[in-house]
Ligand SMILES: [Zn+2]
C-alpha cells in the first residue's frame with residue numbers, strides 16, 4: 001500500500017463513499033487520482049468531471 005505524506009492525504013486519497021460510485025458525484029470526495037497521468041487532482045463539484053491538478057499536498061505542502 002502506498003504511503004502518503006500525511007494523515008489528511010491518506011484519508012482523502014483512500015476515501016470511498018458507499019453512496020456514490022462516481023467520485024465526481026460525491027460531495028465528500030475531494031481528491032482524485034488519475035492512473036493514466038499519475039497525477040493527483042482536486043475535484044471541482046460543478047456537476048461535471050472537472051478537477052485541478054495538484055503537485056503539492058494541499059494539507060501539509062509536501063511534493064506529491
Ligand atoms: Zn500531506
Ligand SMILES: [Zn+2]
Nearest residue numbers: 017019020026
Ligand atoms: Zn458520497
